[in-house]
Amino acid sequence: MMHYTLIVHSYRNCRLTPLPYPQGRTGFPFIDAIMTQLRLEGWIHHLARHAVACFLTRGDLWISWEEGQKVFEELLLDADWALNAGNWQWLSASAFFHQYFRVYSPIAFGKKTDKNGDYIRKYLPVLKKFPVQYIYEPWKAPRSIQERAGCIVGKDYPRPIVEHDTASKKNLQRMKLAYARRSGTSEEPESKGKAQKRKGVSVAELLTKKKKKNSD
Numbered sequence: 001m002m003h004y005t006l007i008v009h010s011y012r013n014c015r016l017t018p019l020p021y022p023q024g025r026t027g028f029p030f031i032d033a034i035m036t037q038l039r040l041e042g043w044i045h046h047l048a049r050h051a052v053a054c055f056l057t058r059g060d061l062w063i064s065w066e067e068g069q070k071v072f073e074e075l076l077l078d079a080d081w082a083l084n085a086g087n088w089q090w091l092s093a094s095a096f097f098h099q100y101f102r103v104y105s106p107i108a109f110g111k112k113t114d115k116n117g118d119y120i121r122k123y124l125p126v127l128k129k130f131p132v133q134y135i136y137e138p139w140k141a142p143r144s145i146q147e148r149a150g151c152i153v154g155k156d157y158p159r160p161i162v163e164h165d166t167a168s169k170k171n172l173q174r175m176k177l178a179y180a181r182r183s184g185t186s187e188e189p190e191s192k193g194k195a196q197k198r199k200g201v202s203v204a205e206l207l208t209k210k211k212k213k214n215s216d
Contacts, residue, residue, distance in 0.1 A: 022071050024124075027153075027160035029136055030110035031055050033123040040123070042077035047113075050091055054104040057092035058175055060167045065092035093175060100175040103168050107136050126151050 024035035034048040044052075049072075055061065056068045065088035072088070073079050086096070093100035110119070117135030121128040127138055129149040134141040139153045139160060146152050153159055 025158050026055075026106075027139070027158040028055070028106040028164075029117070029120045029124055029127055029138065031106045033120045036123040038072075038075050042075060044076075047109075049087070051104045051106065051109055053088055053091035055106050057088075057094075058100055058171050059103045060106065060162050060164055060171070062167075062171050062174070065089055065094055068092075098179075100179070101172060103172070105168075106164055111136060124157075126157055 022035060022039075024032040024039065026032055026035075031052055034044055034052050037048075038044045053065070053068055056063050057065050069084055069088045072084050073081065076084070089095040090097045110117075114120075116132055117127075117130075120135055127135060127149070130138050130141060130151070131145065131149075134145065138146070138149075138151070138157060141149070141153070143152075151157050
């Protein structure tokens with residue numbers, strides 16, 4: 001529980017209420033499309049849940065997982081209190097999952113399965129006329145393209161609430177510090193593919209230890 005408590009205390013002074021995250025107005029089309037679908041239909045794919053949970057917590061906004069849990073509890077038709085709380089702790093790397101350096105990009109992650117941005121066009125029709133190369137990052141489109149698309153970023157659709165690369169790097173350092181405090185060392189993130197696994201204890205070993213203890 002030490003690890004869990006430490007991470008929660010790092011988050012605890014942040015609040016979700018003043019932010020446009022639940023309304024789907026973060027300025028990141030993939031995140032906003034997910035939150036729009038959630039509000040309209042009461043359901044989103046489990047990978048979409050991963051993306052918005054990471055974005056809210058350790059990925060970008062550095063807000064407590066408890067605030068995200070409240071939103072899901074309110075809006076999900078399949079909400080289950082225990083699963084909801086557990087999954088938010090997991091995806092925020094507050095408990096259960098400790099590879100905090102694996103961050104879902106609010107831009108690149110959606111492109112893996114939807115390069116054309118059809119999902120965004122469906123749930124954010126204000127962006128539907130943007131060319132493929134700008135659908136995930138409309139703020140990068142030249143003014144002339146925004147005008148042709150009928151959507152001016154900063155007026156018809158919000159600018160990004162944070163700069164993802166800057167925010168994620170800052171939060172990564174925060175997570176690194178939290179883990180270092182827990183372990184009492186300056187802990188470095190494990191490189192991909194080199195994660196250390198705890199050695200499992202077999203049933204036979206447990207029975208042997210129990211037999212030895214009883215004989216002592």
